Amino acid sequence: MIKYLSLQLLVLIISITASAQKFIEPIVGYQVSPKKYYAFSQLNVGVQTVLLNKKKKPFFLKILGSLPLANKSLDTAYTTNITLPVMNLAQKVIRPLGFEVSIGKRFILPINSKHNLFSFNLNAGIVYQRLQVKYNFDQKNYILLNPQKTVSRVGGLVGFQIEYMKVLKNGRFFTQIGISSSPINKREKNQNNFNFLIPIALNFGYSIKI
Numbered sequence: 721m722i723k724y725l726s727l728q729l730l731v732l733i734i735s736i737t738a739s740a741q742k743f744i745e746p747i748v749g750y751q752v753s754p755k756k757y758y759a760f761s762q763l764n765v766g767v768q769t770v771l772l773n774k775k776k777k778p779f780f781l782k783i784l785g786s787l788p789l790a791n792k793s794l795d796t797a798y799t800t801n802i803t804l805p806v807m808n809l810a811q812k813v814i815r816p817l818g819f820e821v822s823i824g825k826r827f828i829l830p831i832n833s834k835h836n837l838f839s840f841n842l843n844a845g846i847v848y849q850r851l852q853v854k855y856n857f858d859q860k861n862y863i864l865l866n867p868q869k870t871v872s873r874v875g876g877l878v879g880f881q882i883e884y885m886k887v888l889k890n891g892r893f894f895t896q897i898g899i900s901s902s903p904i905n906k907r908e909k910n911q912n913n914f915n916f917l918i919p920i921a922l923n924f925g926y927s928i929k930i
Contacts, residue, residue, distance in 0.1 A: 742930050743770040745894075749923030751786065753816075758914045760816040760851075762786040764923055770826075778826040782843060786818035786919070788852075795855070797862035810857035810864060816917055820847040820877055820900075837885040841896070847877040847903050849916050868912045875903030885927070892927035 749764040766784030790813050797810040822845025829838045850872040855864065881898030902916040 741772040743927045744930050745770060745925045745927045747784065747923050747925040749921055751919040751921035753917035753919045755915050755917065758791055758814065760791055760814070760917050761789045762816055762818060762919065763789065764921060770927065778828070780824050780826065780843070782820070782822050782824065782845075784820050786816070788815035788817050790815050795864060797857050797864050799862045801861055804861055808857060808862050810855050810862070812868065813854045813856070814868070814914070815852045817850045817852065818847065818917065818919075821845050822877055822879065824879070826883070835887040837887065839883045839885070841881040841883055841898070843879045845877050846874065847900070848872070848874045849903055851914070851916070866911070868914070871912060873903040873905055873916055875905030877901055877904065891929070894927060895922070895924050897922050
């Protein structure tokens, strides 16, 4: 499945790279995934290249990294050492990391004015997510029952964004809010009490003609 998605993505990129007009768009933002038990959050840093075809329809190629903001919580560790308290707190830290490569299209709405553009975007591609789990406690004397484990997955991605773009004298500023899928792949049995992210993102960018 991953090989098929990679091939389709390559074919789409090649098919639109002959466009006459191109824009480069740095992106920063924040995203959160309100999933079961955990609201994982990340900082987004990326860039996309926008290509206009002969009909001036904007396609884009996006590369986005999602940097982890640590999610901290407490679990309970136990011991059989009668000289120590039976239970002790263990700090659990989960760091969600993500990386995506996708291609998409802006559908510009007809309500736009010369300097204010509204659109909705659809994109699809490949995403990698890694949820790293670490514990901090006295591992010499205490043990955890059913500890959570680091997990990762690569899979397909589909996303949707609503976007506002302000046309300036020397560029274009835009902001967008959207949602993306978790990695679409063969599901494996997950022993953790959390799942991969379905992020809701608020991103900002600046469009520069090249």
